[in-house]
Amino acid sequence: MLIEIEKKSKTYRFEANAGEKILHAGLRAGVPLPFECATGTCGSCKARVNQGDIDEGWPEAPGKENFKAAKREMLMCQCVAQTDCNLTVPSKIKAFREDDINPDHHQGKITDYEMLTSDVLRFEVKVPIEGAFHAGQFFVLQAPELEGYRAYSMVNYSQSTDTLEFIIKKFPGGELSNWAFESNRLNETLDVFGPLGRATFHPDEGHDLFMIAGGSGVAGLMSILEHANQVNYFQDHKVELYFGVRTPNDLFFAERFRAIKTQHPDNVSINIVFSNEPPTSEQLSGNDGLNYLTGFVHERALPAVLEGGGNTMHYLAGPAPMVDALIRPLILDSKIPADRIRYDKFN
Amino acid sequence: MSWKAACPTGDVKQDKIKECTIDGVEIILVNVGDGFRAYPPVCPHMEQYLEGSGICANNVMTCDRHLWQWDMKTGEPLGPAEKPLLIYDTKEEDGQVMVFIDEELEYDFDDDDDD
Numbered sequence: 334m335l336i337e338i339e340k341k342s343k344t345y346r347f348e349a350n351a352g353e354k355i356l357h358a359g360l361r362a363g364v365p366l367p368f369e370c371a372t373g374t375c376g377s378c379k380a381r382v383n384q385g386d387i388d389e390g391w392p393e394a395p396g397k398e399n400f401k402a403a404k405r406e407m408l409m410c411q412c413v414a415q416t417d418c419n420l421t422v423p424s425k426i427k428a429f430r431e432d433d434i435n436p437d438h439h440q441g442k443i444t445d446y447e448m449l450t451s452d453v454l455r456f457e458v459k460v461p462i463e464g465a466f467h468a469g470q471f472f473v474l475q476a477p478e479l480e481g482y483r484a485y486s487m488v489n490y491s492q493s494t495d496t497l498e499f500i501i502k503k504f505p506g507g508e509l510s511n512w513a514f515e516s517n518r519l520n521e522t523l524d525v526f527g528p529l530g531r532a533t534f535h536p537d538e539g540h541d542l543f544m545i546a547g548g549s550g551v552a553g554l555m556s557i558l559e560h561a562n563q564v565n566y567f568q569d570h571k572v573e574l575y576f577g578v579r580t581p582n583d584l585f586f587a588e589r590f591r592a593i594k595t596q597h598p599d600n601v602s603i604n605i606v607f608s609n610e611p612p613t614s615e616q617l618s619g620n621d622g623l624n625y626l627t628g629f630v631h632e633r634a635l636p637a638v639l640e641g642g643g644n645t646m647h648y649l650a651g652p653a654p655m656v657d658a659l660i661r662p663l664i665l666d667s668k669i670p671a672d673r674i675r676y677d678k679f680n
Numbered sequence: 681m682s683w684k685a686a687c688p689t690g691d692v693k694q695d696k697i698k699e700c701t702i703d704g705v706e707i708i709l710v711n712v713g714d715g716f717r718a719y720p721p722v723c724p725h726m727e728q729y730l731e732g733s734g735i736c737a738n739n740v741m742t743c744d745r746h747l748w749q750w751d752m753k754t755g756e757p758l759g760p761a762e763k764p765l766l767i768y769d770t771k772e773e774d775g776q777v778m779v780f781i782d783e784e785l786e787y788d789f790d791d792d793d794d795d
Contacts, residue, residue: 369746375745375746376726377726377746379726398726399726399727399728423789424725424762425762657744660735660744660747661735661744664735664737664742664744665695665735665737668737668738670759671742671747671749671758671759671760672759672760674747
């Protein structure tokens with residue numbers, strides 16, 4: 334199917350395969366279509382169908398909140414072309430960074446699978462090409478026989494790797510989550526598309542880092558910490574991480590945090606915030622270099638934000654209500670410029 | 681159409697967004713310190729109602745949905761925003777904020793200008 338998008342300055346044309354989401358087809362062809370979540374919730378990839386037939390995919394997608402059916406408005410991340418189509422895309426079509434990697438479809442094989450806590454598991458997916466990505470990016474994954482993609486940020490980072498490391502939280506009603514937890518999925522295959530996302534880290538930007546993560550949202554921030562550590566970034570830049578989980582039993586990645594903290598103790602601050610139980614006496618002894626706190630992660634993190642932000646880039650990652658609850662006080666009370674906030678909301 | 685009274689000036693506080701309907705036309709009002717500004721009620725990006733999603737600080741408005749921002753005095757886009765806020769003329773008279781409504785200002789959500 335030929336997809337045509339007319340802009341005043343240029344007409345974009347690309348081919349979409351049968352059954353392929355229009356957003357994926359365009360990005361794969363190097364057309365930097367607008368998008369944010371790529372999973373139907375944010376509405377950023379809005380387009381209008383001028384000509385042609387589409388299957389709109391997920392009719393109740395939350396991202397379609399203000400869309401007008403009469404104008405044939407739809408989400409490119411959800412819909413599939415059934416004929417050649419002519420579309421209008423109201424948002425700008427613009428490249429983000431020169432070193433962005435064109436996303437593509439891959440068949441991935443699960444090569445490692447382990448439980449990290451009672452409801453968080455970690456798995457690795459091997460993809461058949463050298464899959465470079467920016468730290469902080471995500472892939473969308475689709476399990477066999479399941480409808481629809483779900484977005485997961487990579488945990489690992491390497492300039493050249495064929496392995497994507499993910500964590501996934503048990504989430505009742507989440508189809509991919511149910512599939513992943515149902516049985517050991519080692520050696521099974523998944524459809525993956527990526528890399529995607531702009532909540533990324535680039536050493537050449539030279540920012541100090543302030544990070545707030547809830548639960549499995551810490552994945553992309555772990556990737557950023559690993560990339561930064563690999564290039565010795567914390568030699569002369571600071572990072573402050575606030576990571577919220579419910580109880581000491583729900584904590585994971587403590588070893589990985591410690592490994593980075595140990596190398597640059599003065600510039601790395603890792604704060605673990607438990608919402609439902611106090612830290613253990615061993616954690617409170619302070620021997621492992623991490624700080625342990627009690628409360629809600631946003632309440633603990635916000636007072637530590639530097640007013641005006643200075644040279645700091647702020648990264649927010651976690652459930653959508655947590656991220657929404659952080660954006661307003663960051664802008665209003667801490668006076669952080671919007672371009673110093675990068676976020677991933679997980680729904 | 682003509683100048684219409686929107687509300688008492690004291691009802692429009694700094695860093696807050698006040699929604700009003702004048703002869704069936706919905707607007708939002710803000711106080712920029714040395715005067716007032718009136719805009720259509722929705723974000724020019726995804727039509728989110730700015731009374732709920734707008735954050736005002738230091739004469740910059742931010743929509744919390746995708747962080748589009750504007751200079752509240754001029755309506756000009758800042759940062760990632762791609763479109764300006766449309767502005768109705770305003771003035772103060774007898775303690776009221778007056779808004780000049782010739783016709784309802786609406787964003788063109790089909791505009792595909794990518795310059």
